[in-house]
Amino acid sequence: MITHPTAQALVEGVARWLPVDGSASGFALRVARNALEIAARDMALGPAADARAVERLRALTGGDGTRDALDRRLTEMIRAGEIAPDDPALIAHMKACALDSLAIDQPKYAHELG
Structure with a gap:
């Protein structure tokens, strides 16, 4: 079973991770923005x-x-x-799950699996 952080966990993590004194670097802000964008797509x-x-x-x-x-x-x-691991219905399910996860986590990905 493949799981990923929930939108709530991502938002909470960003809130705890970003400094409140305004000292976040450009990199830290990009990481935070990416996490929040993933949370929004997940919701x-x-x-x-x-x-x-x-x-x-x-x-x-x-x-x-x-x-x-x-x-x-x-x-x-x-x-x-x-x-069976090679059952066509199982393979179709796993492929569909992977594509749905990619749409949330990496929407710029080509969304094609072979």
Whole structure:
């Protein structure tokens, strides 16, 4: 299961990291801006990406629940050999998850995987 910091964690991290005395360097300000932009994209795009992932996970696992619970179930099913690592539906799901993550984390990326 691949996770990333939540928008809330990114914003909190920037708030703790930036100095309050105005002594931040240009580099520090660029890092902070990038983190805040990622947080904003996560808030805008994340819910729809999670909803799409849940639908794919329901189809793959035959189960229901939160994305985290369905991700855990999928992991268990792969480990148990119930879903083959080369299953086309699994590969399609992983590719879609990667593209959704790239749209949030690295939107300038070409968004093509092979």
